Amino acid sequence: MIIYLDEPVSDLMDIFGVEFVSYISNYGYDRVLRILGHNMRDFLNGLDNLHEYMRYTYPRMRPPSFYVEKETAEGLTLHYRSRRRGFVHYVVGQITE
Template sequence: MYGLLLEGIYSYLRVVFGEETLTKVRQKANITHSGFDSFRVYSETVIPRLARAAQDVTGMPQEELMESFGVSFVSYMSRYNYDRLLKVLGRNLRDFLNNLDNLHEYLRFSYPKIKPPSFFVTDETEDGLTLHYRSKRKGFKSYLKGQIRQVGKEFYNTDIKCHELEVDDSHGIFYVKMRLSFDNSEGFANLHFVTQL
């Protein structure tokens, strides 16, 4: 897990709850780092420990915290100019979601030890689509929901509702299938135009 993700969480906790609360969360999670190097790899256990500790310290439910971490990370990435990269991934939300694997491949140049999740889209309609998410990491579905909702809002002026359809972690890979409901009329029209050619 690269420090960029961890710094994003520290930033959220600092802004929303204050430095004193962040310190309490760090202590409760038994994390000695007051900051993280964005390009260094840290233990996979750090984010789950931070989320559990933040729940204990703030009283906010862990899944709600993870979703908030995901929302705030989208804005946090602008510090590293990754917001520009996100904006060019697609002319609409559908295209963006279809290019998430390409984004992670591009990030390998800066983060060679990245262990990216995988995404693919099915069941597209004018009202949304179904997103399939696979990862070696458990516990990030709410984080993902927060990121997707914020990308929709920030880059595509689109509100997204996420509905879990299936969750499976029985084969060593964490799999989530979710229906994303949003105005997909532009993306759906483009899809039908291409298939008619």
């Protein structure tokens, strides 16, 4: 067990996001995620479709929304929207992993 003391909540949420990616990979869900896109832009734009599909199983789910505005050689501009507060650092951890 790892205990993080005196860590900002934003850093902990980032760590949780990174660990979530490891968790789903260990249980085979990485194969499901790979079909969302052949590159990062397509993958991120496909996340809304994945969340919409999950609403059949979790009808009360309040999914976030992702939209890639532009992509350059230096990176991309991602718009992330959620009605749930405090998850932006969690998402950053997931994406950077």
